[in-house]
Amino acid sequence: MLRIASRAVGFVWHVALRYFRSTRADAHIRVLSSLTAGGLAVGTAALVLALAALSGFQNHLLRDLALHTPALQVELGGRVDSATGGVGSAASIVDRVTAAEGVVAAQELLYARGWLVDRRGVAAVEVVGYEQAPPAWIPVEAAAVPGLIVPLQVAQRMGLTVGGSARVASPRSSLTPVGPRPRVRTLPVAAIYDAERAGYEDLPVLLPLEQAAALFAGGDRRLDLTLAPAADPEEVAADLRAAIAPAEGSVATWRQANRALLFVLRLEKGLVFSAVALIVAVAAFALLASLSLVLSSKRSEVGVLAAMGVPPARLRGIFLTLGVLLSVGGAGVGVLVGAGIALLLDSFRVLSLPSDVYIVDYVPFLVREEDLFVVAFSTILFTGAASLLSARKASRLDPVEAMRSART
Amino acid sequence: MIFVAGVTKAYRDGEARREVLRGVDLEVGRGETVAIVGPSGSGKSTLLNILGALDTPDAGTVRIDGVELSAARPAALAGFRNRSLGFVFQFHQLLPDFTALENVTMPGRIAGRSAASLVTEGLELLGQVGLRDRAGDFPQQLSGGERQRVAICRALMLEPPVLLADEPTGNLDATSGARVLELLNDLRQRRATTLVLVTHNPAVASRCGRTLLLDGGRLARHQAPGRPLNRQRR
Incomplete structure (x- = not known):
C-alpha cells in the first residue's frame, strides 16, 4: 500500500x-x-x-x-493600610509575597503626580515613593542621604544639583484653621540619574516612601517583586493570586502590566x-x-x-x-x-x-x-x-x- | 465482455436538442473485433467515448467486464480506464514532453508499477513494432506512422481486455495505415483483446469480425466481414 x-x-x-x-x-x-x-x-x-x-x-x-519594569508586581488595593501591621496591611501582604516560592524580595512603591517647585519655575512630574533603596530599574546608586532622586533632564531644566534642595508639591491640600493649604515639602536633592532615555518626558522623581505617603496619601501603591533567575513569572503570579485576596491587591506580570x-x-x-x-x-x-x-x-x-x-x-x-x-x-x-x-x-x-x-x-x-x-x-x-x-x-x-x- | 442496452445521448446545440444516440444496444464478446461505421456526426465517437468511460450516457446501461460504468465514481472509473481499457486515437495523442518509451510506459506508471519492469516491457513492445531504437525520441521526432505505432504500444502496455480505437488510421497514408492495422491486429491477437473500432474506411471495417452501422442514433448490422482481423469466437 x-x-x-x-x-x-x-x-x-x-x-x-x-x-x-x-x-x-x-x-x-x-x-x-x-x-x-x-x-x-x-x-x-x-x-x-x-x-x-x-x-x-x-x-x-x-x-x-523589561529593564524598567519589574518581572512581577502587585497593585495594592485602596483599602490596604501601609501604616498598620495587621492582616490586610501592606506589611502582611509583603510577608506573604516574600514567602512565596521564587520571590527574592518585594519593595513597596507609591505612584502619584505632583510638581517640582523651584525659583526657576514649576515642573509637573511623576513621583515615586520608594522604600529603603531606589528601585532596580532606576540607574542610580543608593543615595547617601534620603532625599529626592531627580532625572537629569528635569535637573538640567530646573538647575538642580546634588546637595541642593527642591520643593515637592502635592495636588492634595491640608485643612488648617485658616483654611486649606497646599502640601509642600522641601527635600534635599540626593542624586541625579541619567537613564539615557531621551524623549521620555515622564521619568519619575523619587523620594522616600514616608515623605511620599505624607504628601500623596491616596496615591497608587505597588509592590515590585524581584524573582529568582529560574522562576517563571506566570507560575509565581498564579501562586500569589491564591495567597492574596482580590481586595488586597492584584498580581500582574510585566507582560500583563504592559499588555496595551x-x-x-x-x-x-x-x-x-x-x-x-x-x-x-x-x-x-x-x-x-x-x-x-x-x-x-x-x-x-x-x-x-x-x-x-x-x-x-x-x-x-x-x-x-x-x-x-x-x-x-x-x-x-x-x-x-x-x-x-x-x-x-x-x-x-x-x-x-x-x-x-x-x-x-x-x-x-x-x-x-x-x-x-x-x-x-x-x-x-x-x-x-x-x-x-x-x-x-x-x-x-x-x-x-x-x-x-x-x-x- | 461489453454490454450496452438502451443508451441515449443528446447534446444541446444552441436552443435545439440534438439526439445523437437513440437507444443503442450492443453486445461484444471476449476477443471479438467490431467495427462501427457511419456518416460524420452520426455519434460513432460519442459511443466510443461512452464505452471508454470518458462520457456518460443520458440513459441506458453500459457494462464492461462486469463493471457497471454509470454506477462507478470518478476515481474508480479512472482506475477502470487504466486497468481495463486501451485507447488508440486518430491523432495519436502522445505526450510531447515524454519520450516514446515514457509514453508507452505511462499507463504502467499511472498504475503504480515499478519503473524498472516497465522499461523492459516497454522496450519489448517497441521492439515488436520496430521502434526499439527510437525509444528515446520525443513524439515530434517521429513520423505520423511511428507515432501511431507508439500509441498502439501504449494502449496495449497493461494488456487491457478491451481496446477502443477511434479512426486509428484516419490520419495516415495508405501504407502506414495498413502497417498500423497489421500491428494492431497482431498485438491484439496475442493478448486475445476485444477490439471496438470506429472508422470511416470500409477497407478497415471489412477486416473486423463484425461491422455495425450507426445511423439515426441506432446501431444495425452493416455487412458480413470481408477479411476478418481474427477468427470470431462468438
Missing part, C-alpha cells in the same frame, strides 16, 4: 517536473513564470525586511521595558505584514496566470492523462506540484536575500537615526525564526491557493473536450 502511494507521488512529481521543464521552452510561459518568481522574491524579501525592522525596534523597546503596549506592537506588526504581503498576493496572481497558461497549453495532454486513468486527485497533485516548483525558487531566494540584507544592515548599522529621537541611533534589524516561518507560511498560503485554483480546473477538465482541443 505504502509502495503504491509513494509511486503515485513519484508519478505526480515525474509529470510535474517534466511540465516544469517545458515551461522553459515556451516564451510566454517563460516570461510569466519569471515574473512570478521575481515577484515572489521581491515580496518575500520585502516581508522579511519589514518584519526584521519591526522586530529589531520592538526588541529594543521590550528590552528597555504589547497589543499595539503586535497590531503594528500585523498591519505592516498585511500591507507588505500584498506584493506576495500580486505575485500569486502571476503564478495563477502562469499555471493557467501551462494548463491551456497542456489541455489536450491533461485530457489524455485522464483518459489513460489518472484520477482527478492526481491531476490536481500535478498542478499543485507545478505551482510549488514555479514558486519555491523565487520565494526561497526572497527569504535568503531579505534575511541577508537585514543581517548586513543590522551588523553595519547602515541606517542611522537621530540619537535624541529614539532609544537607538540606528535602524535595528532582527531576523527571527518565527518571522521567517510566518513569511514562508503566508507565501505557501498565497501560492498554494493560486496553484489549487489551477489544479482544480485541471482535474475538472472534460477529457473528450480537452483532447478535441488538440485538433482545433
